[in-house]
Amino acid sequence: MATTLPSVDVVTVGVGWTGGIVAAECSKAGLKVVGLERGQKRGTEDFLSIHDEYRYAIRYDLMQNLSKETVTFRNNRKMQALPMRQLGSFLLGEGLGGAGTHWNGMTFRFLPYDFQIKTMTDERYGANKLGPDYLLQDWALNYDQLEPYFDKFEKTLGISGDDKNPFAGKRSSAYPTPPMKMTPMLQQFEKATKNLKLSPYMVPSANISEVYKNPDGETINACQYCGFCERFGCEYGAKSSAEITVVPTALKTGNFDLRFNSNVVEILKQGNKATGVRYIDTVSGEEFIQPANIVVLTSYVFNNAKLLMVSNIGQPYDPTTGKGTLGRNYCYQILPGASGFFDEQYNTFMGAGSLGMSIDDYNGDNFDHSELDFIHGGNIALTQTGTRPISSNPTPPDTPTWGPEFKKQSIHYYTRSFGIGAQGASMPHKENYLSLDSNYKDAYGLPLIQLTYNFTDQDRALHKFISARAADIMKEMGAKTIVPNAEITDYNIVPYQTTHNTGGTVMSSTPDKGVVNNYLQHWDIENLFAISAGSFAHNSGYNPTGTLGALAYRCAEGVVKYSKSGGALV
């Protein structure tokens, strides 16, 4: 029997970036908030021995324990979906701060084009550029409407950047802190891209360039360029993450009750209102009901969708009929690029998670696609995140994968090679979606979420085109040997790609096109909100969290508004 706890104003499911932002804003507004996090407490003081590639980057110590819960996957509907038994393609977060504890911190704003992608693509290229299988749609908010929320998110994190990107949307204020340091590798990229008449700028970074105090009074320290950033927590408190910003802000109000080892298994409802959530204390095994006036799902893309599905809220997407919105528009990221092998030696092992230079000349609709068989593109960057010896064993083509020659080449090129990579945009396709699996269960008896996903013709064309552009830059940089990324065929869940999963619980202008409205409020259940990159109608050519953070602030505003006025906000 579940124990029913005293009711609160707001309950969030998960306490990463989105849960932290909602908790901070709501508790500052005087609402009583409970944050239920399935993982454990952790923070800067736990990261003193973090420079351990094997434990954190290879064995994924900070990430989701798959023995309890994972996803199942198949490339298409004809295949039998099977569980992702080991982490690979994406690295799911677990514990205070979520994936934001071990993220890189590249913090972009999506382009104005992204938010009106359907209208603008149709206007420029006619209505049939991609064909009917692609579920392209405008977002429920445009860039100008989102600008104040981008601004707020960047100020909370203290983002370090310059204003040199001619393709960026208009900013209401400059980046809070100056860009990160220039390195020889980045200088070489800057020079090469300028020679090619492209427009390089520093990657906006949540590894902060100088000590910064945010508007909530939280201090973020200056990045030390330690080279153990992506997949690691920061031992200096210099990488903006929820546990050093929004979570302490929420706790300071006295209105935030943060509970760990609390795995939510159901959204409870009565009629068309949510009444709270049911969760399991993963230590004692006890079951609790946490009643709340407002329920906010902040449990990342997969579990936001899964919790709605297992709680029978909303209509699951059916690819045969095209009906239903829950699970629709799952997108990912396409990774074109090129590797370069040099004679000179570089300090490749030094770096920071978002230390890099990039160009947007081949992103969004910043270039003409009339003669191309794809839309959109990707941000092309040279990042110096710090390469480490277990995972970085670069060898020129035709080198054996083991034995004397492998050893020699991989050691030689460890400091003499690097890649230029792009984050290719990913367009929604009718066959790519999330649903519930009927064979496999999690540790609490719930079905696993099922991912049906494959690369599309659009993806393959984009990949090929952008890889060639990356190779052009590599050539201009003077690489001795240039290897463009191999053309993509089928999506493979084994090698790491990005943790930039999007879609499934899309934010839309009308209920037939998505799950939540432009306040991230559920279309059917007005006191239920869902915020994650699942709200994205497609994925752009950037990392998602800048845009996700903006939407989380928008969501928090909606929650506070609803607590006062009630009713549908749109």
Place this chain on the structure above:
Amino acid sequence: MSADNNVSRRDFLKTTGIAAGTLVGGGLIGGLVGYNINGKGTATIEHGNGTTSEAAGSPKAKMFFMNERDFKILSNATERIFPKDDLGPGAIDLDVPYFIDHQLAGQYGSNSKEYMQGPFGEGSPTQGYQSRLTRAEIFKQGIAKMETEAQSRFKKSFNDLEGKQMDEILTAFQKGDIQMSGVTSAFFFALLRAATLEGAYSDPLYGGNRNMEGWRMKGFPGHQMAYITMIEDPKFQKIEPNQLGNH
């Protein structure tokens, strides 16, 4: 390398796998960074802090493998994957086999953070690892198979084969040509290769990367607090590595 008896300079070169001719070519000095061939003709490995390899390193004891033969098969296989050469030690001298042995006895070997519930379908390669076996079970079976394979191909124990013959067997595993139960030999080989590199390059706290020689060869400085003062410097930085526990 033992410091006890009169290993000649020539023998040292032979046992390290460095061809004597390389000396004449002049390529050796650079390749032997960290090595010191002393007047008595014995070799030690120098560290910044003045200790030598004879003094450092973790105890050579096994917690997973039960018999010497199996452990030696593992050792020989890892050495073929990551051999000793003029750049420095191979898997055996880096204690990679002990690293793997220790890992197999723990969380890694029992797949305790992975989804291990059935049903187990074969699936397509894009769906990844689908075996019901743990890594510990896969290694046990794989090592046994390497021995059977050596016996059937060459009528010898794997440990008595020539290097080339070992490579032939490893290549057959890599190609998926060896029949294994519940897992492909290609998957076992991929695990073995990955574990070898992990043992060569992880922090010495795990028992491999002896004396940080893996890092030293590769030019990786290990655990450094910060690069803020040198990251803008155009020069390549040679930095003596540091390991955890040496804060």
